[in-house]
Amino acid sequence: MALVTDAGSFRDLPAPPEESGPDGPLGWQGYDASRARAAGRTGERESVVCGTASVAGTRAVLIAFEFGFLGGSLGERTGDRLVAAYTHARAHRLPVVPLVATGGSRMQEGMLALTQLQRVARQSALTREAGLPQIAVLRDPTTGGGWATLGAGADVVLALPGAQVGFAGSRVRPPDADPAAYTAEAQVAAGSVDAVVEPAEVREVLGRWLRLLSRGTPLDGGRVVAADVPAALGAAGLPGTGWEAVRRARSPRRPRCRAYLDAYFTHRAGISGDRCGGTDTDGMLCGFGERDGRTVAYAAQTGAATRPAGYRTAARLIRLADRLGAPVLTLVDTPGAANDAEAERQGAGPAIAEVFGAVAAARVPVTTLVIGEGGSGGALALAAPGNTWATPDSYFSVIAPELAAAILKRGPGQVEATAGQLRLRPQDLVELGVVRGIVTHEGSAEGPGGAGRGGRPRP
Template sequence: MRDLVRHLTDPGTFTPLTVAPRTQPADGPIGWPGYDATRARAAQRTGEDESVLVGTAELGGVPVVLISFVFGYLGGSLGERTGDRLETAYRTALERRVPLVSLIATGGSRMQEGMRALTQLQRVARHSAALRDAGLPQLAVLCDPTTGGGWAVLGGAADVVIALPGAQVGFAGSRVRPPDADPAAYTAESQLATGQIDAIVPPERLRTTLTGYVTALTRPHPGAPPPPAPLTDTPLPQTGWAAVQAARDPRRPRADAYLGAYFEPGPGPLPLSGDRAGGQDPGLRCGIGLRAGRGIVYVAQRGTATTPAGFRTASRVIRLAGRLGLPVLTLIDTPGAANDARAERAGAGPAIAETFTTVATAPVPITSLLIGEGGSGGAMALAAAGNTWATPDSYCSVIAPELAAAILKLPPEQVPQLSDTLRLRPQDLAALGVATVVSAPPERRTPDTE
């Protein structure tokens, strides 16, 4: 793992931390036969005297504390001396107020030390909570394999979790799973698909990506983010139905285009993915990016009905932003919250309620921009009170005009007229005090948009 440490960190910046040696009885705390000899062979084979390296370093000029597991030393397992090193790393990060970055490759707790090994998980959890309370970011890189308590306590508890392609990731290691377990469930790819990690990053991009995260997480943008400018010079709609048609136009710029234009290139917008409860909504894109060298967290709907997993992901990401002092940009574009039977079984109501509450109580400024459809509570859940903007090719309504017609038992041909009655155009939203219309940049303005 020293090669990986050298690859990721700025040249010459890694400095090992001093950890007081622990005196243990012969063959460890439970007298496991041959344990001392096993450790001696592991040290000779790896050139390391424990299963983790800890030290200080810099990533792109950002000071960090680094934990790097040595899988060749007893499978990267956690014992008492491992716990000593991990505690030193966490304490140093807290004292210096810098991010903690963990490069994890472990099979779990060390059975040769019995329950004394397992209690190291409690020890790590306590120090992880202290960093969380102090508003300091924790990042984890999941190498192959990452299983057991190391995944559950160091990996799963991190604020940002990225994995190497094909890495084995799961609480159960390969030798202790049920005999009929699907091995595909214990992979980085499966963990990404089920909302447990943020991204899979190939080794050649790991340094750039990790540096991008620590830079954005530690350099918050001051104040509320400015709203993105419209990406078209579309004039304000003359009728409500024209507003609906403009927002539903498949050629209209979507969230990905807005994020690409808003944030700096380089690593670009970096993902914060999944609800950490088994769900991921492909119609919601969350992450963090740099604007003028400063970090802004984003939550962006992509034009589809937002699922309960999407709302839970949005809440998780906004809470993280609040804890780390990062402002938030939300891009609103949805016909509404998913309302099928699957969504109801997945807790649509509580998930939407959680997002409303998270946005309303966020301790950091939030800027919202309506860039397309704004369907009912599914859109309003992500709208910042008093700082919501709307592009000329957007609309927002208490209910979609077609659904309003169905409720009122009106024929389809009356939907356009009902769109006017609903007062859903951007300029109507401004008149109602719900949103401010954002203008196109001067170089793209036409007489129709003045």
Template sequence: MNPLGWAGYGAQLGRARSKTGGDESVSWERRGDAVAISFDFRFLGGSVGTATGDLIEEAFTEAGAEGLPVVSVIATGGSRMQEGMASLRQLQRISGLCARHAEVGLPHVSVLCDPTTGGIWASLGAGADVVLAVPGAQVGFAGSRVRPEADLDDPAYTSEGQFAAGAVDLVVEPAELGGVLGALLPLLMGGDLRPASVPRVLGATDLPADGWSAVERARDPRRPRAQAYLDDYFSARVPFSGDRAGGVDPGMLCGIGLHEGRSVVYAAQTGTANTPAGFRTASRVVRLAERLGLPVLTLVDTPGAANDAAAERAGVGPAIAELFGTLAAARVPVTTLVVGEGGSGGALALASPDQTWIAPDAYFSVIAPELAAAILKRDPAQVRATADQLKLRPQDLVELGVVRGIAGP
């Protein structure tokens, strides 16, 4: 394969084949219940040419025919210069294969090794449903030979940097990759469309006497938070991280877990004011659940969306709108439990339109009582009375038809 007639290319290929014992920079095989694509960096820097594209297409075709997930273990410098645009066009081809694989409800997991740069990072790697990376790997669209000299050692071009920027779900030690993949792949393949059950209540079981009591109980630092609910609900789980747009919000816990023998995708607020990255990450995992045909569990607990200037510049309004739209359009069942504060649109955005329950030590309100009083130009002394008027207690919300019921222990 020498579409440009590149002088000496045939000899380069011959030396690479002698060195590696392989025909190309990529090979694939069926390993258990998955199809694995493996890159060999020793073969012309793991670069991608037309024959490489053929092999990747073979792998996805086999996976699609057998109904299997694909795992791409990547180590590459990008496109192969000796094949010019014929090489670069493989990125479109590979992206099309990934898209068709997703369309039929099959997952794709990428594993980023050292290095993962160029177009393969921007197609096969970053385009996967779940992205894992080994520590210290060079990961970036710009390889070390083409990035600005001032940025050569910038940590942005590493696994850890990409994780911090929301482009990688987990950084995993090489010795632990087998265990993580062994847990993750069955979860991605192991669901059905029965709704997720409502988590049992871990905190108070009695109901608040008045509105302000409901607010105080929801804000109590001793109240169980999302982490406790997830630990109690799932027998195993794998976290996902990042919005794939440059952001991570630790106040939005997302991932997939095993509950009573089947897979459930989750998005859970931790009691903080969520940033745009948090809402976009939640949208991302709900869309993944949609593609894979998995039920979704959401846990609501936020005083409201972040309202600072940084949140506005990052698009908090559009991010919330995206999550509202994603949940409204979801064809998979979404179950919601309000476990703490339910403050305004930042809370409602994560709530199922028709399958929302509430814990006895939680509240749900158009806005926090203090802010409602401020909007109404009331004296701060009227905050408690305002909380009563808002009808934000669990029992009030059931009576209003806002929630389906109050969860029990």
């Protein structure tokens, strides 16, 4: 608690009544004595402490595990406290922050302890439906059902360095298991944790996440305003030919998504991982940022071929923004989806389908800017129908000109002409109605004969 809360801000939530027979529901001999010793050691009556507090100025419901109380295990009384904490969060429209340190379910309560995970999962689901964020901080250790519900079930998952994180605890793993796989750092690499945070930085990082994720507009009657179109950062003039458009979009001197994100946001925080075992930080950047005092979610391609984990992370981002009532900005810049054998084994098609579905189902507005290469369906998946814009140094095409020429059985000398026939230049895309307009360095968005969002009429 002291690590993350503002001084003097914590207030305990009332603990539910405790009802249990001698030695618990199973009559486990010595259980009452074990609980008494745990209470004497820790000063707590249960393995979780629940209350409200401010974290860097933002109020939240905190659930802190006391590992010294029977290994931070979950029992019936733990479940009662967790249900009460989540219920209080929804009643008062507060985010939930589990500070997890647990070995799993309590042996002395058998299946009644294990079924508390279902209660926790239900409360987490209700909180998601209410549009409230859940941000978990994983401490050492975070294992068993506590990891599989309160930890991994959160919207954003942070972890302390070196923390043991895994479904299997150290005493139940296979004897030849690599212990390095059960660490916070390994879970980041596997796409299950967003970031490892140093203890001295936890309050600041957690506070930033709470501010960003608590600013959304409730979707039950509230209207979410679309994100502004970013200003162009690269070349100003329009390309004369299709092949010139391709060359400019592929230029190593052209600004990439990091430059656009830095110029657009006051500050931002990234999510990482697809929660399915993969990451693609080389091909896709996702997260939330502050723009003119409000929160905007972003999914930005980096210019590389996007891998399946990148698409799944983007889909995760868009669905989270939709639940929280935050508008979404997508930046399109890829020669196409990764098409190597490993990408196919990782489910490239289903991953791209996830993004198409997330954009199509989003209730919040999605704004798209094509900042470089727009290569086929791997780029189109991120594009907002009816609200996609382009920079002067970009193109969007059904397929790369070289591949189009190969499919049409044309020689290398016909690639440039094929690029022209594809009508992939920004001005072609406007005339075809594929994009709404071309953005300028001043941030206006010019369409055919009129102005786009925030723009001015084109001369």
